[in-house]
Amino acid sequence: MPGSLxxxxxxxxxxxxxxxxPVVSIRELGILREINEDGGQLEIVITPTYSGCPAMAQIEDxxxxxxxxxxxxxxxxxxxxxxxxxxxxxxxxxxxLRRFGIAPPHTLPSANVVQFARxxxxxxxxxxxxxxxxxxxxxxxxxxxTACKALYKCLACREPFDYFKPY
Amino acid sequence: MQAGAVAPADYLLHLADNALVLGQRNxxxxxxxxxxxxxxxxxxxxLDLIGQARLLYQHAAALMGEGTTEDTLAYFRxxxxxxxxxxxxxxxxxxxxxxxAAERDYATTIVRNFLYSALMLxxxxxxxxSADIQLAAIAGKSVKETxxxxxxxxxxxxxxxxxxxxxxxxxxxxLDHLMPYTQEFWSVSPAEAEAVAAGAGVDAxxxxxxxxxxxxxxxxxxxxxxxxxxxxxxxGKQGLHSEHLGYxxxxxxxxxxxxxxxxx
Numbered sequence: 001m002p003g004s005l006x007x008x009x010x011x012x013x014x015x016x017x018x019x020x021x022p023v024v025s026i027r028e029l030g031i032l033r034e035i036n037e038d039g040g041q042l043e044i045v046i047t048p049t050y051s052g053c054p055a056m057a058q059i060e061d062x063x064x065x066x067x068x069x070x071x072x073x074x075x076x077x078x079x080x081x082x083x084x085x086x087x088x089x090x091x092x093x094x095x096x097l098r099r100f101g102i103a104p105p106h107t108l109p110s111a112n113v114v115q116f117a118r119x120x121x122x123x124x125x126x127x128x129x130x131x132x133x134x135x136x137x138x139x140x141x142x143x144x145x146t147a148c149k150a151l152y153k154c155l156a157c158r159e160p161f162d163y164f165k166p167y
Numbered sequence: 168m169q170a171g172a173v174a175p176a177d178y179l180l181h182l183a184d185n186a187l188v189l190g191q192r193n194x195x196x197x198x199x200x201x202x203x204x205x206x207x208x209x210x211x212x213x214l215d216l217i218g219q220a221r222l223l224y225q226h227a228a229a230l231m232g233e234g235t236t237e238d239t240l241a242y243f244r245x246x247x248x249x250x251x252x253x254x255x256x257x258x259x260x261x262x263x264x265x266x267x268a269a270e271r272d273y274a275t276t277i278v279r280n281f282l283y284s285a286l287m288l289x290x291x292x293x294x295x296x297s298a299d300i301q302l303a304a305i306a307g308k309s310v311k312e313t314x315x316x317x318x319x320x321x322x323x324x325x326x327x328x329x330x331x332x333x334x335x336x337x338x339x340x341x342l343d344h345l346m347p348y349t350q351e352f353w354s355v356s357p358a359e360a361e362a363v364a365a366g367a368g369v370d371a372x373x374x375x376x377x378x379x380x381x382x383x384x385x386x387x388x389x390x391x392x393x394x395x396x397x398x399x400x401x402x403g404k405q406g407l408h409s410e411h412l413g414y415x416x417x418x419x420x421x422x423x424x425x426x427x428x429x430x431x
Contacts, residue, residue: 048218050215051215052214052217052219080305081300081303081307116318140204141205142318142322143204143212145207146211147214147312147315165315
């Protein structure tokens with residue numbers, strides 16, 4: 001439906017950057033879920049990343065402001081299920097993260113919680129350094145500048161870097 | 168389970184208060200962590216917990232109506248109205264006589280996070296199948312976050328337990344102090360019984376063996392001795408708290424009470 005309200009809303013909203021990681025958009029991260037149009041009324045569906053992500057209020061404000069600036073009144077709905085996953089981040093956005101210096105997330109392991117817990121301290125998959133490409137890296141801390149990232153260092157080029165944890 | 172059921176508000180408050188009180192407690196380390204990385208880890212874990220609490224309070228407030236909001240639930244209830252496990256309100260140190268305050272002890276922090284996250288890993292996993300679809304949705308997010316909380320706590324439990332003589336002794340002392348409080352996990356409150364009957368809650372007793380396995384496996388690796396079960400069974404989730412909760416709330420609620428309705 002070219003020129004429809006929903007189409008116009010997608011055009012307005014899809015380039016809104018993530019407030020924390022502005023090299024990727026909220027659409028590429030999978031935060032902007034749906035745009036529905038019913039009888040001339042727009043409904044924008046967004047989903048939070050982490051429960052406590054402080055960027056969510058900013059994202060909703062950014063969406064509201066962009067719509068208002070383009071004369072598109074809409075209702076913004078926050079939907080929790082299905083829970084956001086790093087598997088929803090597009091391949092293109094993962095490459096943008098890497099170029100920004102953040103190692104992109106591995107695919108979410110399918111192990112159930114008990115299996116996950118058993119090998120909790122031994123995450124075996126190597127995280128590749130976003131700077132030099134080496135797999136010779138080590139985890140410094142499970143949590144980094146934000147809850148969604150872990151802190152790593154590269155043993156080849158000696159640079160520290162963030163790793164976007166699978167969620 | 169019955170489709171379309173909603174969990175009793177008291178059950179949602181139990182889950183929410185657990186997350187808020189532990190989130191507030193762990194946030195005491197902000198700016199005081201034993202290492203910069205741990206300072207950030209604890210602050211991030213608190214952020215997750217407080218985020219989970221907010222989602223649960225919002226859900227409970229919608230059910231309770233009459234002007235209830237997430238803020239009235241967090242900031243304008245008294246200690247006796249909180250439904251958290253007693254374990255989660257205790258200070259970051261062992262038992263002391265009188266009103267003496269002590270230095271925060273990281274072993275106490277880690278042991279508590281370990282015991283609680285092991286439980287919530289199992290309960291959130293099960294609550295994803297709650298008949299209360301909003302609670303199931305919150306569980307679906309929380310379980311993802313709890314995986315990393317458990318991983319952090321278990322990793323440090325092993326490092327401290329199987330560490331130096333000093334770190335081992337302090338971790339064993341923290342375990343001896345805190346383990347008896349976990350008995351509250353396996354008692355059933357009226358709110359829990361009601362939630363289970365509605366298909367909206369889970370009976371934690373069904374997960375006790377799985378919890379024991381998670382805990383015992385890590386304790387062996389950490390070279391720690393599990394204390395014997397027994398003793399007083401706390402009843403924080405029924406509103407009967409230790410003397411410590413009032414101090415936690417006093418600090419947490421004072422700003423909101425001095426400036427009701429303020430926003431910034």
